[in-house]
Amino acid sequence: MKPAQAPSTHGRLGVLLPGLGAVATTTIAGVMLARRGLAPPVGSLTQLGALPPLREGGRALPLRDALPLASLDQLAFGGWDIFPDDAFEVATHAEVLTEKHLAAIEPELRAVRPMPGVFYPEFVRRLHGTHVKRATSKAEMVEQVRDDIRRFKREQQCDRAVAVWCGSTEVFRTPGEAHRTVASFEDGLRRNAPEISNSQIYAWACVQEGVAYANGSPGLTVDCPALEALARDRGVAIAGKDFKTGQTLLKTVIAPGLKARFLGVRGWYSTNILGNRDGEVLDDPESFKSKEVSKLGVLESILPRDEHPELWGNLSHKVRIDYYPPRGDQKEGWDNIDIFGWLGYPMQIKVNFLCRDSILAAPVVLDLALLLDVAQRAGLAGVQEWMGFFFKSPMTRHGAAPLHDLFEQQTRLYDTLRRLARTTEV
Ligand SMILES: NC(=O)c1ccc[n+]([C@@H]2O[C@H](COP(=O)([O-])OP(=O)(O)OC[C@H]3O[C@@H](n4cnc5c(N)ncnc54)[C@H](O)[C@@H]3O)[C@@H](O)[C@H]2O)c1
Numbered sequence: 293m294k295p296a297q298a299p300s301t302h303g304r305l306g307v308l309l310p311g312l313g314a315v316a317t318t319t320i321a322g323v324m325l326a327r328r329g330l331a332p333p334v335g336s337l338t339q340l341g342a343l344p345p346l347r348e349g350g351r352a353l354p355l356r357d358a359l360p361l362a363s364l365d366q367l368a369f370g371g372w373d374i375f376p377d378d379a380f381e382v383a384t385h386a387e388v389l390t391e392k393h394l395a396a397i398e399p400e401l402r403a404v405r406p407m408p409g410v411f412y413p414e415f416v417r418r419l420h421g422t423h424v425k426r427a428t429s430k431a432e433m434v435e436q437v438r439d440d441i442r443r444f445k446r447e448q449q450c451d452r453a454v455a456v457w458c459g460s461t462e463v464f465r466t467p468g469e470a471h472r473t474v475a476s477f478e479d480g481l482r483r484n485a486p487e488i489s490n491s492q493i494y495a496w497a498c499v500q501e502g503v504a505y506a507n508g509s510p511g512l513t514v515d516c517p518a519l520e521a522l523a524r525d526r527g528v529a530i531a532g533k534d535f536k537t538g539q540t541l542l543k544t545v546i547a548p549g550l551k552a553r554f555l556g557v558r559g560w561y562s563t564n565i566l567g568n569r570d571g572e573v574l575d576d577p578e579s580f581k582s583k584e585v586s587k588l589g590v591l592e593s594i595l596p597r598d599e600h601p602e603l604w605g606n607l608s609h610k611v612r613i614d615y616y617p618p619r620g621d622q623k624e625g626w627d628n629i630d631i632f633g634w635l636g637y638p639m640q641i642k643v644n645f646l647c648r649d650s651i652l653a654a655p656v657v658l659d660l661a662l663l664l665d666v667a668q669r670a671g672l673a674g675v676q677e678w679m680g681f682f683f684k685s686p687m688t689r690h691g692a693a694p695l696h697d698l699f700e701q702q703t704r705l706y707d708t709l710r711r712l713a714r715t716t717e718v
Pocket of ligand 1: 310314316372373374409410457459460462490491508509535536537538570648650652
């Protein structure tokens, strides 16, 4: 790792969000409100966190003092969507934020207008995009997105940019031939390989343009050998996948606690109702499959069957998501956890999380954008495993098993932040 550079006191950072929906607009609006002092950036590690002291009596150093993070005033937002609505219209329809909050920043939000999206509809079958690019090949699509990025940076006077995928969950796919190498991917782009998804076209264009990229949804996107190799070659940081925000966040907090006390877990049944557009997309079984795979992985890793077969060997884990329009973005998650204790006596835990999906995701988007920027400027390229803290299905290098326990992830995160910190006093 090269030494981190001095704090970024100059230069604007472009934050590009493919998919200008509820999460993206809640992030953008939140930054606009926070930088005017109209609302607090609750939930954001970069805005509120500090590096814990290494020695007793040492002082915790706020991350914004320890790391060369872009400030909220230095961020310029842009993005793509397959519908033409500006960020104010989208945020109004999403009904995440109050009219009072939106009114305070209306002109600024209205200025964020999506660039036309890349849309091969077979990857998101519930949506019928109207604001889309036309091209004869996927290779040409990549070039159009690259042009968009250059134009955006020029117009917004950004010297660098990062991207966080906030688009709809794409249908479940495993890596295909085109995903194997940089050459096979480029060939696939030219021959319109069906396995190259919309999100991968954005990702390829971003990495080619030196734009760090995080994947907030469970689709493959940057999680394939071709994208990983390109990112390493270009010195670009990538991370993913699927923001860890609600039910899975709590799961990865509760399960380590049960493990620490050697309590048995016989079953974990999780169900959700949500009524936003994300819920509508997940109503398609193929998109749901992507989410299900992402949500199911966590328990096996935290409560390994082999380590204590008598405690966790028979664990039955189920995850359900139901699209239920009346709830909008205010998702409700239930967990029923069947545990057992001393002498095998059974007990139950019920968790009812009445959450707000985009309110939980927005600070994660902001943190990913700022930390990816710092990481890339410090010379970190390729998959950023330490960012697993933010994801349900953390990407790893060389097929290593991911960590899911939030506290282990936090340790890994702080270790890297410490190395990235410009001060040696912490
Ligand atoms: N807590 C959370 O909200 C949370 C947690 C984990 C993951 N996610 C993921 O974040 C993503 C965004 O969630 P959301 O609630 O904002 O959904 P949303 O439906 O409100 O927004 C997604 C947007 O992506 C757009 N889109 C779809 N395909 C596109 C394409 N090819 N190019 C450009 N735009 C495209 C849609 O038109 C829509 O505006 C989803 O994939 C979701 O699964 C959200």
